Amino acid sequence: MTVEIKVPDLPESVADATVGDWHKAVGETIKAGELLVDIETDKIVLEVPAPEDGVVAEILVERGATVHAKALLGRLTPLPQAGKLTPHAAAPQEEALHDKSDVLTPSVRRLLAEEGVSADGIQGTGPGGRITREDIQHHLEGQPEPTSAPLAPDEPEMPAPPVAGGVRDERRVPMTRLRKRIAERLLEAKNATAMLTTFNEVNMQPIMALRKQYQDRFEKRHGIKLGFMSFFVKAVTEALKRYPEVNASLDGDDIVYHNYFDISIAVSTERGLVTPVLRDCDQLSLAEIEKAIKALADKARDGKLTLDDLNGGNFTITNGGVFGSLMSTPIINPPQSAILGMHKIQDRPMAVDGQVVILPMMYLAVSYDHRLIDGRESVGFLVTIKEFLEDPARLLLDI
Structure with missing residues (x-):
């Protein structure tokens, strides 16, 4: 049976x-x-x-x-x-x-398969003895390089044949379903929207000083570190309240205005880019936003996201700065009408009150669908985000 x-x-x-x-x-x-x-x-x-x-x-x-x-x-x-x-x-x-496989996450299993190694002999340092990607990397780094068998005394060593231009090979693999879907949605966004991008720059010194001053107390009280993303989510939420067109979407000949604030957070995984949704951001504190983002990112990298985690979202935030990008033009995530691109924080000389001052600056980019959002709204929306970030007290005072 x-x-x-x-x-x-x-x-x-x-x-x-x-x-x-x-x-x-x-x-x-x-x-x-x-x-x-x-x-x-x-x-x-x-x-x-x-x-x-x-x-x-x-x-x-x-x-x-x-x-x-x-x-x-x-x-x-x-x-x-x-x-x-x-x-x-x-x-x-x-x-x-x-068998050890019952404590392996999908991402760890894929890495083991790619490297051609077994979980046996790898000491897990994660919760409950779980093997992490770092454990696999340490295991691989600790393996000795393979050595060739010694030649017999009467066997002369033959020189290796010369290789012109090195080894040239190719590897063909099918696209994953997620990668195909990403490609379809990117083409849809390019072909079905009148997409434009507007840029601005923000002085990150106030937020960096605030984090440095309160980081230890924040982590001790809430059990999580205070990052930049929670400030951006808060700033975007407040800006969406002031510019409802950016929080709207097109449905045929109708404009759908959303009176709630669900923000998609772009997360890079081994399988591709996914955008889990952070819901009701206007009702969340900075600590709650940080915890929710971490939970979604962990689920994304472990392949544990559900459809409920991915469905919906009125606006997207993507952070290319974690990979070193200084400036880019993000692509809208349909059926949304706009997306904010964060970038690398870099010290640059800036003119402040007639003096040259070195400040940590970040370029911001908002791509938007011009069929729904005019230049006045898009620029005003981005400037509002800039003002909130350069004066974080305004987020608390709602001004």
């Missing part, structure tokens, strides 16, 4: 999915709830666990195949009840059931 492994119900807006990595091979033992296979949609990765303890009997659909909801993926042979196992049979099965 075998147990069927099927594709779970797909979200309403998802027609099909792609089979990802199988984490167990045929003949391997798996315990109930342990991850068996990943199912990748254009939005999220669904994890298919084993329904009960057993041995993988058959894999019917290989990695990369397209499947629909309830499609048969493979079969599992259930294990006998623990009380019926002989002492000799119980030992190896118990050992298999405690």
Whole structure:
């Protein structure tokens, strides 16, 4: 008797999915709830666990195949009840059931597969002994370089043949569903909107001084560090209140004005860029914003985001500065009408009261749909953000 492994119900807006990595091979033992296979949609990765303890009997659909909801993926042979196992049979099965893979996140599993190494022998430093990406990097750095076998005494050493121009090779891999979806949405934004970008610059010295003054007390009280993103979310939220056109969207010939403030935060992951949504930002404190952003970023990098995390959003903030970008033109995230691009903070000479002063400056960029937002609103919106950031007390006083 075998147990069927099927594709779970797909979200309403998802027609099909792609089979990802199988984490167990045929003949391997798996315990109930342990991850068996990943199912990748254009939005999220669904994890298919084993329904009960057993041995993988058959894999019917290989990695990369397209499947629909309830499609048969493979079969599992259930294990006998623990009380019926002989002492000799119980030992190896118990050992298999405690395989390290039950504490590996999807991103860690992918890195192990890419590097061609096993989790055995890697000491996990994460919570509960979880192996992290840094643990894998330290393990790889500590491995000795492979050495060639010594030549026999009577075997002369032959010179290596010369290679002209070095090794030239190529590697072709299919695009992931998420990457395809990103490409489609970027083309949609370029082709279906009248997109323009306006720029400004902001002096980050006031916020940097505020963080330095209160960082320790903030972290001690709230259990999280005070970053720049919470200030930007607050500044954007207040600016959206003053410029409702930027918080609106087009639906055919209608303009939909939103009286709530859900902001998408762009997060870079191994699978591509995702934009989980931070909801009701006008009701959140700086500490609550920091905690919510960290939680969403962790879920994104571990492949744990749900459709609810990704659906909606009226405005997007993206930070290319973490990668060193000094200036860029961000692309609108449809059906939204605008997006704010943050960039690298860089010391530059600035004129202040007739004197040249070195200040930490950041370029800001707002891309917007000119069909809905005019230049006056877009520029005013960006200047409002700049004013809030250069005088953070205004965020508290609502002026």
